[in-house]
Amino acid sequence: MAHVNTLFMASSRKARLYGGMDADERRTERRLKLIDAAIEVYGEVGYPSATVKAICEAAELTERYFYESFANSEALLIAAYNHVVGHLHEEMTAAAAAAGHDAEARLHAALTLYFTRLKEHPKPARVFLLEISGISPAVDAVKLDAGRVFSDILVPPVLDAKHGDRGAAATLLSTGMVGAVISIALRWVSKQYPQTVEDVVAIAASFCRVALTEADRRRDLRLR
């Protein structure tokens, strides 16, 4: 029994090392490289024109490794999107939390972080924070979810036992708020940042404030 079929090697035992890395580690690394390359390429030519080949070249990997990590282009798009947006959202949440309990202060902190990052990383910005639509229902769903998260960070939904789901009007208010912020960001980025972060934040904040105060006003009306 000196020879053991690799198929029976439980995941507990490590696979052969290459370049000092586990098989799993190598796969994960390649996956990462592909995601980074995708962001780069999307930023240059846009997702629709980004071919698998071009992304693989940018990642310095061959197509074989593309299909090792992703079923198709769309899967990579989604992974890349979640990568960028997930990261950003975490940071925004942290920034808001650090700003304390005042709604205005939290809003300001989160938006400042958002626009600061946008200015630091134009490529991911252009592609992901902005427009991926009409690709497929799956992608749209991902985007929709990201919008919801974004909205919740800026204006945390009021927890209300009686109204588990916020009202339909509140949803439209959130939608409008996110739409406004993202549109502003898109233009700001594509015009190469003509205003200071501070100025853009102030403008974006004014739209968020509407969503905030309108939601309050409407809730008061309902509960009165």
Added chain:
Amino acid sequence: MAHVNTLFMASSRKARLYGGMDADERRTERRLKLIDAAIEVYGEVGYPSATVKAICEAAELTERYFYESFANSEALLIAAYNHVVGHLHEEMTAAAAAAGHDAEARLHAALTLYFTRLKEHPKPARVFLLEISGISPAVDAVKLDAGRVFSDILVPPVLDAKHGDRGAAATLLSTGMVGAVISIALRWVSKQYPQTVEDVVAIAASFCRVALTEADRRRDLRLR
């Protein structure tokens, strides 16, 4: 000299009639049919998946006529977009004008018309009033221009000899406003109109009001 080369027929003389129509008229009619068909197909499968063939079938014309009127798919997209949006913008302008001089009344009138039309014509709505981005620079430019027109209708720019171009901040405010309205519209349409037109208009208007009052406030600050 009984026979005259058709190449020398000046455009003043009419070409042979078919179905009671001039050659030019027939071409224009086919062009129109293609645009209508495109709107239909885009609304069903989205622009990226809309093939030339499918559009031609919907138009009951063959590919030959596609290339008679359009250089490529993108040209048709732009034509269709301008067709729908141009029409809508005209109507909105008229509605605003009919509402008189009060800014609030004009805003309400224009938005009401906008959302009413959206509800009446879901297909064009979904495709055009919302998202065509990342297709190409040309298409993006068209969309950008449409956004500007849209904004000017909702909140006519103050004519100011001293400040021929409105301030950069005002541009971002317009951008945010349009983004908010369009995002709201997108969700409203895709959720199959859960609110009344009146309610949606009220919510959209609250975002427009920000743009309006903020712009005023900023101008006052500058001129004080």
Added chain:
DNA sequence: GTTATCTGACAATAAGGATTGTCAATTTTG
């Protein structure tokens, strides 16, 4: 070293669609 595994380059295949070309049938003109 020898063997098993992994990697990189690239060929082969497949699929889908755009664009152009052909031609018989139809319609108008005279």
Added chain:
DNA sequence: CAAAATTGACAATCCTTATTGTCAGATAAC
């Protein structure tokens, strides 16, 4: 009716890209 113009159907071609497959060379394990 005969001739010319126009139309509709469809084939042929051309391209681009995704996806799979092959294989020689490199690397690690023993």
